[in-house]
Amino acid sequence: MNNRILVINPGSTSTKVAVFEGDIEIVEKTLRHSSDELSAYQEEEAQLNFRKEKVLGFLKEEGIALESLDIAMARGGLSKPIPSGVYLVDDNLLHDLKETPKKHASNFAAKIAFDIASPLKIKACIADPVVVDELSDIARMSGHPKFPKSSVFHALNQKAIGREHASREGANYEDLNLIIAHLGGGISVAAHAKGQVIDVNQALDGSGPFSPERSGSLPVGDIIRAAFSGAYTQQQMMEMLVGKGGMFAYLGTIDAKKVEELAIEKPSKEREVMEAMIYQISKEIASMVIPLENKVDGILLTGGLAYGKWLTDKIKNKVDYIASVHVYPGEDEMKALAMNGLRVLNGATTPKLYGETIF
Numbered sequence: 001m002n003n004r005i006l007v008i009n010p011g012s013t014s015t016k017v018a019v020f021e022g023d024i025e026i027v028e029k030t031l032r033h034s035s036d037e038l039s040a041y042q043e044e045e046a047q048l049n050f051r052k053e054k055v056l057g058f059l060k061e062e063g064i065a066l067e068s069l070d071i072a073m074a075r076g077g078l079s080k081p082i083p084s085g086v087y088l089v090d091d092n093l094l095h096d097l098k099e100t101p102k103k104h105a106s107n108f109a110a111k112i113a114f115d116i117a118s119p120l121k122i123k124a125c126i127a128d129p130v131v132v133d134e135l136s137d138i139a140r141m142s143g144h145p146k147f148p149k150s151s152v153f154h155a156l157n158q159k160a161i162g163r164e165h166a167s168r169e170g171a172n173y174e175d176l177n178l179i180i181a182h183l184g185g186g187i188s189v190a191a192h193a194k195g196q197v198i199d200v201n202q203a204l205d206g207s208g209p210f211s212p213e214r215s216g217s218l219p220v221g222d223i224i225r226a227a228f229s230g231a232y233t234q235q236q237m238m239e240m241l242v243g244k245g246g247m248f249a250y251l252g253t254i255d256a257k258k259v260e261e262l263a264i265e266k267p268s269k270e271r272e273v274m275e276a277m278i279y280q281i282s283k284e285i286a287s288m289v290i291p292l293e294n295k296v297d298g299i300l301l302t303g304g305l306a307y308g309k310w311l312t313d314k315i316k317n318k319v320d321y322i323a324s325v326h327v328y329p330g331e332d333e334m335k336a337l338a339m340n341g342l343r344v345l346n347g348a349t350t351p352k353l354y355g356e357t358i359f
């Protein structure tokens with residue numbers, strides 16, 4: 001066995017695919033989907049098949065025989081909350097990913113992996129899905145028992161970057177208190193207390209800073225009045241929160257790189273919006289000092305926006321009084337999934353069963 005691991009990671013505008021042999025990545029591609037392509041496949045089944053065909057097409061192009069694969073690893077989606085770890089993709093998990101009212105591209109990953117793995121009689125697994133829930137009881141209380149706070153964030157990348165940082169510092173992730181901010185299409189800012197994410201903003205449609213495509217925390221009363229005004233459909237309201245909120249709502253683009261370039265150039269609307277986003281991210285980081293009881297070993301900035309030095313320098317200036325700030329641009333999700341797959345193949349981890357672990 002070559003320990004060949006297929007990795008599938010769908011995002012809002014792309015599907016990332018890679019094949020690893022052990023810990024070596026042999027092929028990797030970000031298959032970008034235009035908004036025209038995605039809107040032509042709006043219906044979920046159609047979009048799932050569209051993305052699956054793209055993955056299969058890529059493997060064919062690269063000359064990777066399906067029979068040579070030993071395991072398929074997928075990003076986990078918006079199933080019910082579960083502990084951190086590796087999970088077998090089974091009927092229970094697929095059912096909840098299909099039925100969830102919360103829409104996100106990560107919901108497609110497990111099914112694509114399962115459809116490829118099943119005929120080959122190999123395992124399909126997910127690892128550290130976006131619903132990893134380690135919230136403390138006090139953080140879970142929202143202000144109304146009907147709407148408890150939920151944990152929806154970039155768990156896979158946050159945990160991977162936390163571990164990488166700890167290993168660079170010669171420490172164990174489980175011994176550190178870290179504030180980690182994933183700054184991507186969506187933004188999550190989390191308090192990692194000795195390896196447990198005890199508090200985090202709900203990064204999809206809940207709370208936190210606005211992001212390139214999401215509104216973050218909004219005045220809820222105004223939202224309810226707008227929703228019942230008859231002026232908007234439910235879909236239009238949801239798009240204001242996810243997809244067409246945040247930076248997009250102000251500037252008509254989700255391209256933070258371009259916006260940052262314009263913001264640097266001269267005073268402009270772009271600079272105003274960027275500075276507001278930086279202000280909100282910094283405030284969210286500072287708020288995580290409380291869950292960590294003022295003992296913070298480091299602040300880590302990661303995700304696509306962390307490539308932008310102007311942006312990360314401005315955040316650093318606002319929060320480095322709390323702890324040293326470290327920048328890990330981009331994300332390590334493909335490698336993190338592959339390494340979890342390798343641990344399953346070499347017997348270091350036994351995948352958990354979703355049905356036995358949901359809270």
Ligand SMILES: Nc1ncnc2c1ncn2[C@@H]1O[C@H](COP(=O)(O)OP(=O)(O)O)[C@@H](O)[C@H]1O
Nearest residue numbers: 184185186212254255256257303304305307308
């Ligand atoms: N070099 C860069 N400088 C600033 N922003 C960047 C850079 N590269 C990518 N980005 C921005 O990062 C965002 C996407 O982040 P990413 O972490 O890839 O997204 P996602 O969380 O959706 O996977 C986009 O808004 C993109 O414009």
Ligand SMILES: CCCC(=O)OP(=O)(O)O
Nearest residue numbers: 130153154184185186204
């Ligand atoms: C749903 C939480 C994770 C998330 O927002 O991922 P993307 O930034 O990749 O959309």
